[in-house]
Amino acid sequence: MKSRNSIVIHLLFWLFIVLLVTVIVIYSKEPVSFYDLAVNFGYSGLINISIFYINYTLLIPLLIKENKKYGLYIISIILLMIMMSLIKTVIASLHVETILRHLSSSGTVEYLPISTYAISALFISGFFIVVSSLLKLAIDWFGNERTQRNLESEKKEMELQFLKSQLNPHFLFNSLNNIYSLAYQKSDKTADAILKLSEIMRYMIYESNDSWVSLSKEIEYVQSFIELQKLRFKDGAAVEFTMNGEIDNQQIVPLILISFVENAFKHGVANDPKNPIKINIIANQKILHFSITNKKNKYNKDEMGGVGLNNVERRLQLLYPDRYKLNIVNSATHYTSELMLDI
Numbered sequence: 001m002k003s004r005n006s007i008v009i010h011l012l013f014w015l016f017i018v019l020l021v022t023v024i025v026i027y028s029k030e031p032v033s034f035y036d037l038a039v040n041f042g043y044s045g046l047i048n049i050s051i052f053y054i055n056y057t058l059l060i061p062l063l064i065k066e067n068k069k070y071g072l073y074i075i076s077i078i079l080l081m082i083m084m085s086l087i088k089t090v091i092a093s094l095h096v097e098t099i100l101r102h103l104s105s106s107g108t109v110e111y112l113p114i115s116t117y118a119i120s121a122l123f124i125s126g127f128f129i130v131v132s133s134l135l136k137l138a139i140d141w142f143g144n145e146r147t148q149r150n151l152e153s154e155k156k157e158m159e160l161q162f163l164k165s166q167l168n169p170h171f172l173f174n175s176l177n178n179i180y181s182l183a184y185q186k187s188d189k190t191a192d193a194i195l196k197l198s199e200i201m202r203y204m205i206y207e208s209n210d211s212w213v214s215l216s217k218e219i220e221y222v223q224s225f226i227e228l229q230k231l232r233f234k235d236g237a238a239v240e241f242t243m244n245g246e247i248d249n250q251q252i253v254p255l256i257l258i259s260f261v262e263n264a265f266k267h268g269v270a271n272d273p274k275n276p277i278k279i280n281i282i283a284n285q286k287i288l289h290f291s292i293t294n295k296k297n298k299y300n301k302d303e304m305g306g307v308g309l310n311n312v313e314r315r316l317q318l319l320y321p322d323r324y325k326l327n328i329v330n331s332a333t334h335y336t337s338e339l340m341l342d343i
Contacts, residue, residue, distance in 0.1 A: 006139050013135065014049075043091055048128050051084050056132040065140075081125040088121040089114060172201070174266060178232050189231040196228040204255065215250035215283060215343070219243065222257055222279075229265045237265070238276035245283035250343050252288065253319045259312040260292050260337045268294030268335060288341040295334055309337075316341075 055077060063073040093114055175197050182190045203221050223241070230237040264270070264277045275295035282289040309328075316324050316339075323342035329335070 006143075009135070009139060013131075044088060044124075047084050047088055048124065051080060051125050051128045052132040054080060055129050056136050060133065060136050077129050081122055081129060084125045085118060085121040088125075089118040092117050092121075174262065175200070175228065178229070181232065187231075193228060193231045196224060196231070200224050200228065211253070212251040213254045215247045215252045215288070218252050218254060218257060219247060219281065222261055225258060225261060226279075229270065233271045235271065237270040238273045239270070240276045240278045242279070243281045243283075245281075246285065247281075247283050250283055250285075250288070252341070252343055253315070256312060256315065256341075257290055257339075259309055260290070260339070263309055263337070264292050264294035264335070267297060269297050270294070283343070286342065288343050289339075290341070291336065291338040293334055293336040296332075 059073055059076050059080070063069045063076060179190065179193045179197065182193055200221065203217070203224075226237070226239055226241065230239070261279065264279075268277060269275060270277055272295060277292065277294045279292045280290070313326060316326065320341060325340040327338040329338075
């Protein structure tokens with residue numbers, strides 16, 4: 001793609017030069033034959049193209065980009081300009097009647113002095129040196145910018161995949177611990193817990209592989225997780241789950257909300273009816289407001305947050321830059337997470 005774009009730019013440049021020369025010839029007062037055109041612009045065109053691409057493909061890559069020999073580069077382009085101007089001047093001296101001949105304002109035939117032509121040829125050589133340098137600089141700059149964007153995009157994708165790979169084992173490890181507790185107690189809820197876990201894992205492994213999922217599916221996943229957690233407790237967990245607004249046609253990055261819920265069950269008190277885990281979701285066409293509050297478990301000395309919340313906050317930074325607000329309140333008795341997400 002980069003090579004194709006470069007070729008198009010070069011073709012457009014030379015097309016512009018041809019059109020410019022054509023306009024000059026059309027509006028010239030002198031009668032010009034095809035032979036005159038062939039001699040005047042044929043040889044000079046080949047020399048100008050040679051100047052352009054010697055600088056573009058040889059001098060700049062070898063002396064500037066690879067070896068950083070700026071002094072040698074300046075000497076080289078000066079010698080190139082002088083050499084090509086001398087070649088043009090020698091050819092002009094051999095075709096005086098065609099190249100140097102022109103009509104004066106009075107209509108008489110005159111001949112351009114060879115020294116004047118030599119100076120003009122030197123300036124034209126300098127023009128093609130400058131243009132080729134600027135074009136090379138512009139194409140390389142845009143190419144480097146595109147490469148840098150691709151590298152950043154690949155780095156971002158790799159980091160997201162790494163974060164997601166962290167999240168799945170983290171969730172699975174905690175869920176298996178809960179099921180182990182049920183099995184150890186010989187609870188009748190063990191089979192239901194395994195079934196619920198399989199449903200959750202199906203979502204995590206298959207459906208959450210998409211870049212975006214429907215908000216309704218993500219909320220169903222959260223609700224399934226809550227049901228799985230309730231099986232841990234003899235009388236069920238104390239959870240107040242409220243939801244308002246539109247969720248059917250909204251999209252969200254998968255596995256964003258679950259870490260907050262998991263954190264509440266892991267570090268909070270989930271079986272106190274007087275202090276239930278409160279989850280509130282409000283959604284409209286533009287904004288998702290998610291909040292969760294849990295009473296702290298004073299017997300749980302683990303640091304609040306851990307891998308889960310650090311993980312989800314990094315994913316928010318990558319996937320919703322400048323489109324989210326995360327407010328976490330860590331009081332003496334309660335822990336609250338509030339997320340405002342531009343969807």
